[in-house]
Amino acid sequence: MVLQLYFDLLSQPSRAIYIFLKVNKIHFEAREVSLRKGEQYAEEFKKLNPFSKVPFIIDDGFILTESVAILRYLSLKYNVSEHWYPRSDVKAQARVDEYLNWQHLNIRYFEANIFREKLIVPRQEKKPINQTRIDQAKTMLSVNIGHLETYYLKGRPFLCGQDISVTDILAVCELMQLVAVHEEDVYQSNADVAAWIERVKSRLQPHFDSAHANLYAMRERFISAQSSPESKNVIRVQRFVIFC
Structure with a gap:
């Protein structure tokens, strides 16, 4: 059977x-x-x-529901190039795994909180934006973006070495979520991280932009709604979840 991917590009x-x-x-x-x-x-x-979340895959009846596990599984099953997920170099593999384990409560957690507080809570729970919570999350995310620069990149072109890996795709897609709520300055203020993001985007084209088309459109609607609360472009988000 053909591999099935259940997903939402948001x-x-x-x-x-x-x-x-x-x-x-x-x-x-x-x-x-x-x-x-x-x-x-x-x-x-x-x-x-x-779990009522995406993404997940079904591969010949085998169901896998966690994104990091899915990326490891696909890398190994389809024998993709070593740079995506090293197989022959245990230390290189451990470095990739280190980031995959670290990112959940560092990049993902604080980025998701910004997105949630700025977009989901006001529209789903009908509460005003809590700027204090947003600022706290931005502060912590900025610290962790600094770790991307000083620990993971260390002057190298990609997070875990000289070539792109699954860590780069996962990390960039997380940070791009800030674009939807017009908070991209959090990562753009770090020149090395901003340059790394552009390198990753370039390596992943044309698929990167096509996968982010809805997010780019959401950003425009969000900016329009901010400037005109009565605008018809106010984003209506129903029953959003923090995705796995």
């Missing part, structure tokens, strides 16, 4: 896996799930993934 890890598959020319069946419409809560969905 989900950061969904974009990472989608781009990885496209760049590596791995054939898959796209199963788009509209999180905004709450399709992840349908009983038929829950039979496949009881």
Whole structure:
């Protein structure tokens, strides 16, 4: 059976896996799930993934629901180039795994909090934006973006060495979520990280921009809504989740 990917391109890890598959020319069946419409809560969905989240894959009956595990699995099964996920060099593999384990509570956690506080909470819970919480998350995210520069990059072109890996795709897709809520200055203020993001984008084209098209459009609607609260372009987000 053909590999199936269940995803929503407004989900950061969904974009990472989608781009990885496209760049590596791995054939898959796209199963788009509209999180905004709450399709992840349908009983038929829950039979496949009881966590009601995306992304997840089905590969000949084998279901895998965590994005990091999916990227490792795809790298190993499809024997992609070593630079994506090293197999023969245990230290290089450990360095990639180090980032994959670190990113959840450092880059992802604080980025997701900014996105949630600025977009989801005001529209879903009908509460005013809590700027204090946003500023706190931005401060912590800035610290961790500094770690991207000084610990992971260390003057190298990519997070774990001289060539791109799954860490770069995952990290960039997380940071790009800030574009939707017009907070990209958090990473653009770090020149080395901003330059790294552009390198990663360039390596992943044309799939990078196509995967982020909806996010770019969301950014424009968000800016329009900020300048005119009565605008018809106010974003309506229904039953959003923090994606796995």
